[in-house]
Amino acid sequence: MKTPGTGPARGRIFGPGVAEDVDRELRFHLELRARELVEEGWEPGEAVREAARLFGDVEGVARACRTITERQIRAERRMGMWDAIRQDVRYGLRTLSRAPEFALIGMLTLGLGIGANTAVFSVVDNVLLAPLPYEESGDIVWMRERNTRGGAMAVAWPNFVDWREQAGSFEALAAYGSGATTVLGAEQPLVARVTWTTADLWSVFRARPAMGRLTGTDDHLSGAEPVGVVSERFWRNELSSAPLGDLFLEVSGVRARIVGVAADGFDFPSGTDVWLPVDEASQGMSRSSHNWDTVARLRPGTALPAATAEMQALTLRLVEGSDDDPEFLATGVVLRTLHEQIVGDARRTLLLLLGAAGLVLLMACTNLASTLLARGATRSRELAVWASLGAERGRIARQLLTESALLALAGTAVGLVIAALVLRGLRALGPESIPRLGEVAIDGTVVAFAVGTAFLTVLVFGLLPARRLSRPDAGAALREGGRGVAADRRAGIWRLLVGGEVSLALVLLVGSGLVVRSFQNLLQEDVGFDAADVTTLALSLSPAKYPTAAEHADWYRRFVDEVRSTPGVSAAGFISSVPLQGDFPNARLELDGDLDKHAVGGYALADAGVFQALDVPLLAGRLFDDRDGPDGAHVAVVSESFAEEYWPGENPIGRSVTGGGMDEFWQDRRFAEVVGVVGDVRFRGLARESEPTVYFPYMQRPSRTQYSAYVVVETAGEVGALAPALRATLARMDPDVPPRITPLEESVRASVAPQRFTMMLLGGFAALALALAGAGIYGVVSYQVAQRTREMGIRLALGGSPSSVRRMVVGQSLTVVALGLGVGVSAVLLGGGVMGALLHGVAPTDPVSLTLAVVVLAGAAALAAWIPAARGTRVDPMVTMRAE
Amino acid sequence: MTDTSMELLKGTLDILILKTLSRGALHGYGISRYLREQTRETFDVQEGALYPALRRLEARGLLESRWDSTDTGRQAKFYSLTPDGEAELERGVASWKSYVTAMAQVLGGARA
Numbered sequence: 001m002k003t004p005g006t007g008p009a010r011g012r013i014f015g016p017g018v019a020e021d022v023d024r025e026l027r028f029h030l031e032l033r034a035r036e037l038v039e040e041g042w043e044p045g046e047a048v049r050e051a052a053r054l055f056g057d058v059e060g061v062a063r064a065c066r067t068i069t070e071r072q073i074r075a076e077r078r079m080g081m082w083d084a085i086r087q088d089v090r091y092g093l094r095t096l097s098r099a100p101e102f103a104l105i106g107m108l109t110l111g112l113g114i115g116a117n118t119a120v121f122s123v124v125d126n127v128l129l130a131p132l133p134y135e136e137s138g139d140i141v142w143m144r145e146r147n148t149r150g151g152a153m154a155v156a157w158p159n160f161v162d163w164r165e166q167a168g169s170f171e172a173l174a175a176y177g178s179g180a181t182t183v184l185g186a187e188q189p190l191v192a193r194v195t196w197t198t199a200d201l202w203s204v205f206r207a208r209p210a211m212g213r214l215t216g217t218d219d220h221l222s223g224a225e226p227v228g229v230v231s232e233r234f235w236r237n238e239l240s241s242a243p244l245g246d247l248f249l250e251v252s253g254v255r256a257r258i259v260g261v262a263a264d265g266f267d268f269p270s271g272t273d274v275w276l277p278v279d280e281a282s283q284g285m286s287r288s289s290h291n292w293d294t295v296a297r298l299r300p301g302t303a304l305p306a307a308t309a310e311m312q313a314l315t316l317r318l319v320e321g322s323d324d325d326p327e328f329l330a331t332g333v334v335l336r337t338l339h340e341q342i343v344g345d346a347r348r349t350l351l352l353l354l355g356a357a358g359l360v361l362l363m364a365c366t367n368l369a370s371t372l373l374a375r376g377a378t379r380s381r382e383l384a385v386w387a388s389l390g391a392e393r394g395r396i397a398r399q400l401l402t403e404s405a406l407l408a409l410a411g412t413a414v415g416l417v418i419a420a421l422v423l424r425g426l427r428a429l430g431p432e433s434i435p436r437l438g439e440v441a442i443d444g445t446v447v448a449f450a451v452g453t454a455f456l457t458v459l460v461f462g463l464l465p466a467r468r469l470s471r472p473d474a475g476a477a478l479r480e481g482g483r484g485v486a487a488d489r490r491a492g493i494w495r496l497l498v499g500g501e502v503s504l505a506l507v508l509l510v511g512s513g514l515v516v517r518s519f520q521n522l523l524q525e526d527v528g529f530d531a532a533d534v535t536t537l538a539l540s541l542s543p544a545k546y547p548t549a550a551e552h553a554d555w556y557r558r559f560v561d562e563v564r565s566t567p568g569v570s571a572a573g574f575i576s577s578v579p580l581q582g583d584f585p586n587a588r589l590e591l592d593g594d595l596d597k598h599a600v601g602g603y604a605l606a607d608a609g610v611f612q613a614l615d616v617p618l619l620a621g622r623l624f625d626d627r628d629g630p631d632g633a634h635v636a637v638v639s640e641s642f643a644e645e646y647w648p649g650e651n652p653i654g655r656s657v658t659g660g661g662m663d664e665f666w667q668d669r670r671f672a673e674v675v676g677v678v679g680d681v682r683f684r685g686l687a688r689e690s691e692p693t694v695y696f697p698y699m700q701r702p703s704r705t706q707y708s709a710y711v712v713v714e715t716a717g718e719v720g721a722l723a724p725a726l727r728a729t730l731a732r733m734d735p736d737v738p739p740r741i742t743p744l745e746e747s748v749r750a751s752v753a754p755q756r757f758t759m760m761l762l763g764g765f766a767a768l769a770l771a772l773a774g775a776g777i778y779g780v781v782s783y784q785v786a787q788r789t790r791e792m793g794i795r796l797a798l799g800g801s802p803s804s805v806r807r808m809v810v811g812q813s814l815t816v817v818a819l820g821l822g823v824g825v826s827a828v829l830l831g832g833g834v835m836g837a838l839l840h841g842v843a844p845t846d847p848v849s850l851t852l853a854v855v856v857l858a859g860a861a862a863l864a865a866w867i868p869a870a871r872g873t874r875v876d877p878m879v880t881m882r883a884e
Numbered sequence: 885m886t887d888t889s890m891e892l893l894k895g896t897l898d899i900l901i902l903k904t905l906s907r908g909a910l911h912g913y914g915i916s917r918y919l920r921e922q923t924r925e926t927f928d929v930q931e932g933a934l935y936p937a938l939r940r941l942e943a944r945g946l947l948e949s950r951w952d953s954t955d956t957g958r959q960a961k962f963y964s965l966t967p968d969g970e971a972e973l974e975r976g977v978a979s980w981k982s983y984v985t986a987m988a989q990v991l992g993g994a995r996a
């Protein structure tokens with residue numbers, strides 16, 4: 001028996017349902033079987049029953065049949081879907097490759113947006129948002145005393161001791177002090193970061209040793225064997241991972257046995273190489289002598305405000321009745337989470353950068369949206385043809401969706417590559433002022449966010465053309481090729497997109513302009529000295545070898561003499577603080593032989609040579625000379641601003657000043673006669689005004705030479721040859737002093753590293769924004785020109801000159817650009833304040849930056865509009881008209 | 885049913901169906917009747933068991949089906965072999981033959 005037709009069994013899917021299919025088939029069998037039995041002579045009723053008996057469990061068979069067939073249908077559908085997707089992707093790739101310009105621009109635009117955001121947000125997430133790498137790190141707080149001006153000042157030892165005994169808010173409270181000091185006992189003498197701390201530090205951080213043990217309470221008792229703990233990094237790099245037990249380091253003349261290595265990743269205070277126990281018994285008991293920082297761990301369940309309130313009250317009680325000068329007593333505490341303390345100033349910069357990156361992403365999406373719209377419009381004809389050939393709307397939408405997804409995917413890939421590159425750059429260039437920058441890696445959450453945004457943009461604007469087809473006048477698209485009402489609506493959306501893009505770009509351009517201007521201002525600041533050809537040496541002598549301040553001073557005098565006689569050296573001198581480095585003590589001094597007449601001024605030890613080396617001008621009187629030795633009459637030199645502030649309109653020469661609490665002549669309030677006035681020098685940083693300063697000859701008041709000593713050298717010619725000569729001199733005079741040689745210009749550069757970092761990044765974003773805005777306008781105008789070739793052809797044919805037509809097209813675009821600029825300018829004027837704190841010597845609404853940004857952006861926009869317009873009008877009008 | 889009826893070996897029904905359909909498309913009842921006649925009711929099998937087997941073979945792509953008119957003008961579901969089904973039949977027949985030969989050798993040898 002031959003059945004007609006051998007095609008696939010489609011009836012099953014489009015005909016009756018599975019259940020009915022099964023029922024009919026089984027019923028057919030039972031009926032024919034019963035008829036067969038009747039023919040064999042069965043009673044009709046009996047025959048039906050017998051047929052069922054022979055068949056078996058009818059309902060069970062039916063169920064089994066249904067299950068098998070349903071499963072088969074589902075499997076076929078899955079296969080069909082994959083086939084369809086494969087087909088869509090193939091077709092999509094072909095379509096995109098036919099419009100490579102569009103695909104490339106879309107991919108790059110998305111890639112830049114995603115890349116910039118991923119990189120910057122990864123930094124923000126790691127630096128600002130991620131918790132510190134310690135157990136329950138949210139409970140760790142940083143605490144200082146509050147001074148009379150409401151600021152934070154270091155903690156006095158007796159206050160710390162009383163806090164530790166009486167405070168109920170903390171599980172542990174530790175005092176520590178940290179500094180760069182000469183360490184002997186490693187492979188060579190070196191300067192390492194040493195932190196003296198109470199044993200509680202380890203409990204505060206719940207730190208554990210990687211090897212050996214950490215220091216405990218017993219190690220802090222007077223007479224205990226000196227011990228220390230080193231960081232994992234220091235142990236590996238400087239101690240060659242030598243076994244503990246017989247490992248000693250000498251710091252400040254004390255030979256400490258290294259009993260442990262802190263776990264890798266424990267880095268507090270940041271950069272510490274060696275932790276040594278504080279000798280608790282020998283600490284001064286003055287409540288007005290502030291030398292310590294403290295960290296603490298809150299008791300579980302204790303909130304920061306509650307702890308602050310307790311410490312505030314406790315501290316006020318402690319200083320009550322103190323005989324010390326109230327100017328130097330605590331007025332309370334400053335308490336914040338350690339995380340906040342560490343992140344500090346970096347927060348504002350990073351948030352600004354994040355905002356800029358966000359604007360770039362927004363622009364990228366806007367740009368993409370307008371590109372997709374333009375493309376959708378060009379394709380509306382193609383889609384209309386599909387629709388008229390009977391393609392289902394869902395099928396068209398799926399095709400568009402696939403193409404959009406392909407674009408988003410490619411953009412994401414580009415974006416991740418860009419993010420990785422940017423991040424590498426950030427890690428390399430980022431200043432030390434941004435903590436934890438070195439650990440930053442690409443953040444998964446933000447990748448997801450950026451990719452999500454990109455996909456959403458691509459999907460929404462990629463699908464708009466399909467939506468248009470659903471309207472009853474779909475056929476109209478076919479007839480008019482995308483003009484008419486729909487085109488008008490599209491033009492409206494475009495104006496919005498291009499205008500928005502222009503405003504965003506303006507904001508970014510102004511922002512980066514402001515930062516650049518601010519940076520220029522910073523570099524042009526008169527710092528009061530000339531860093532050219534100047535090299536600084538940071539020095540630190542062993543107190544074991546040179547127990548007294550006088551011995552220190554004497555060594556430095558001999559060293560400076562040696563340096564001065566080095567060939568090529570034109571001037572050299574000693575100073576206790578290097579300009580711009582920020583490490584600059586100030587003191588409350590007494591004036592004019594009167595202990596009740598006070599002044600506040602920076603305190604520095606110096607000699608005459610240092611003023612010559614730094615080209616600090618002598619304005620009146622004389623510099624120090626040989627008369628000003630230990631046995632001579634005490635003298636001082638003051639800065640111009642000191643003289644103006646405390647002796648306004650009077651001659652400062654011959655007046656007198658004390659060193660306040662800074663030196664050994666504090667107790668007997670020994671006055672020094674002012675013999676000279678020099679120009680102001682900025683010690684605290686480029687952006688920080690110089691403060692009134694008093695210089696004393698280091699040979700007369702040598703006390704601080706033990707803690708802070710620099711030799712400043714000016715060369716006549718080659719700076720390069722100097723370093724080896726200085727090293728040789730140093731090795732000859734004391735091989736245990738590690739040489740730390742830095743060109744002063746390098747220090748100046750380093751002091752503006754954070755600003756340079758911000759400037760470079762914002763500048764990059766602004767350039768990106770300019771390019772995106774230009775590309776966006778270019779794309780839209782190109783499309784409009786392409787759509788209006790016929791109209792332009794008519795205009796040209798009717799005698800319009802190409803230039804007038806060009807002017808018309810460009811003019812229409814520039815109207816939108818002008819609107820965008822207006823919105824952008826308003827945004828800057830209203831919201832510029834957020835940048836205020838980051839700027840130096842330039843207002844957030846700086847008219848120069850604003851004007852420049854407007855001009856540059858308007859120029860770029862005009863160019864971006866003119867190029868496609870010119871291309872459009874160069875064609876022969878007859879050709880363009882026939883093309884339709 | 886006769887005394888010689890025996891249980892149908894697993895998988896045998898599939899080959900019987902494929903063999904039956906190798907002569908041309910047929911509906912379920914036709915297959916069932918043909919098998920009954922050819923085997924003279926040797927196998928003790930419930931007639932209903934045929935239908936899940938048919939659908940399984942179809943799901944495996946060995947059969948295809950369509951609703952069509954019978955000679956008497958009734959609508960019935962006709963099954964026919966696909967090229968895959970034909971190939972499967974060849975394989976099945978070959979393996980059955982070697983199975984049967986092996987069995988015959990062993991059983992014949994034991995008797996001798």
